[in-house]
Amino acid sequence: MLRSVAVLAVEGLPPFEFGVACEVFGIDRRDTGGPAFDFRVVTAHPGRVRTSLGFDLVVDDGLERAEGVDLVVVPAHGTGDVDPAYLDFLRRAHAAGTTILSICSGAFIVAATGLLDGRRAATHWMHADELRAKYPAVTVDPDVLYVDEGSIVTSAGTSAGIDACLHLVRRELGAGPANAIARRMVTPAQRDGGQAQFIAAPITERCSDSLAGVMDWMLVHLDRELTVDELARRALMSPRTFARRFRADVGTTPGAWLNRQRLLRAQQLLEATDDTLESIAQATGFGSAAVLRHHFARVLQTTPTAYRRTFASALAS
Structure with a gap:
C-alpha cells in the first residue's frame, strides 16, 4: 500500500518535474474522493537548493527524513554527476523495500546507483542515447511514456512524469484514487503507452x-x-x-x-x-x-x- 512519499530536491532540479511529484503526491485530495499521502521533500544538504531556473527552494529536511517511506521520487536533474549521498540513500532505500520513481533525466541518478542494471528504463527521448552510452547495462526504451519494473518506475520527459505518477497511484491504490487526482489536475488519467484505466467522468x-x-x-x-x-x-x-x-x-x-x-x-x-x-x-x-x-x-x-x-x-x- 502506498502511504508515504518523499521527493528528492537535488541541486539544479527543474521546477516543473519537481512540481509534478508535489502536485500528484503532496496535496490532500480526500475532499474529492482521492488519497492523502504522508509527504515530505528532502535533500542531502538542508537549506537553499538551487533550481535550474535560477531561483532557490528552501528545504529543511535531510535524507534521513525519507528513511522507511513507501516511495521515493527522483525528479529530473540534467545528465551529469550527482552528490554520492543521493546514490547511497537510493541503494539503501531500495534494499529496504522502497519503490523508486524517476521523472525524465532523473533516470540518470537511478542508473548511477546500479539499480537499473539489467532492467528496462525510460527517459526523455533527447537523453536516451546518452543514457544508453553511459550505462550500457541498462536497456533504454526511448519510445514509451514510462517503464514499470516493479520496484523501480522510470518515465520519459515532462508530462510523461504525470502519467508515471498516476500509474503508480493506480497500481498501488486502484483506479478510483488515481482518477480523483487526474480530475483535479484536469488531465487524462492514462495516455497511450501505459496501463489502462477508467475515470468516472472520462476526460x-x-x-x-x-x-x-x-x-x-x-x-x-x-x-x-x-x-x-x-x-x-x-x-x-x-x-x-x-x-x-x-x-x-x-x-x-x-x-x-x-x-x-x-x-x-x-x-x-x-x-x-x-x-x-x-x-x-x-x-x-x-x-x-x-x-x-x-x-x-x-x-x-x-x-x-x-x-x-x-x-x-x-x-x-
Whole structure:
C-alpha cells in the first residue's frame, strides 16, 4: 500500500518535474474522493537548493527524513554527476523495500546507483542515447511514456512524469484514487503507452470537434458492437478518412482506443460493484468472461478476480 512519499530536491532540479511529484503526491485530495499521502521533500544538504531556473527552494529536511517511506521520487536533474549521498540513500532505500520513481533525466541518478542494471528504463527521448552510452547495462526504451519494473518506475520527459505518477497511484491504490487526482489536475488519467484505466467522468482526448462527439458516444455505448463503418457514419466521414483522422488525433486506432476504454470501465465496475464477471463482460462489450480475462492478463498482467480482491478491498479500507 502506498502511504508515504518523499521527493528528492537535488541541486539544479527543474521546477516543473519537481512540481509534478508535489502536485500528484503532496496535496490532500480526500475532499474529492482521492488519497492523502504522508509527504515530505528532502535533500542531502538542508537549506537553499538551487533550481535550474535560477531561483532557490528552501528545504529543511535531510535524507534521513525519507528513511522507511513507501516511495521515493527522483525528479529530473540534467545528465551529469550527482552528490554520492543521493546514490547511497537510493541503494539503501531500495534494499529496504522502497519503490523508486524517476521523472525524465532523473533516470540518470537511478542508473548511477546500479539499480537499473539489467532492467528496462525510460527517459526523455533527447537523453536516451546518452543514457544508453553511459550505462550500457541498462536497456533504454526511448519510445514509451514510462517503464514499470516493479520496484523501480522510470518515465520519459515532462508530462510523461504525470502519467508515471498516476500509474503508480493506480497500481498501488486502484483506479478510483488515481482518477480523483487526474480530475483535479484536469488531465487524462492514462495516455497511450501505459496501463489502462477508467475515470468516472472520462476526460476524452479532445481533438477535432468531429471526433470528440463520436468518442463521447462510444463511451456511452461500450456494450455495443461498434464498427469503424458505424463510427465513420456518425462522424460524417468515409471509414478510411475516419481511421486516418482518429490515429492522427488520438495516436492509436479506433479499435485499440475502444478496447482500452472497455477495460477501463471493467476496472471501475470490479472496484465499485458486486456484478458477476459475465455481467461486467457484457456491460463493457467484451461479450464473455473468458474474453475479459484474456484482456486483463494481456494488459494488466492479472485476473479480474485478483484485481477486484485487491482494489475493492483497498477502496473499502
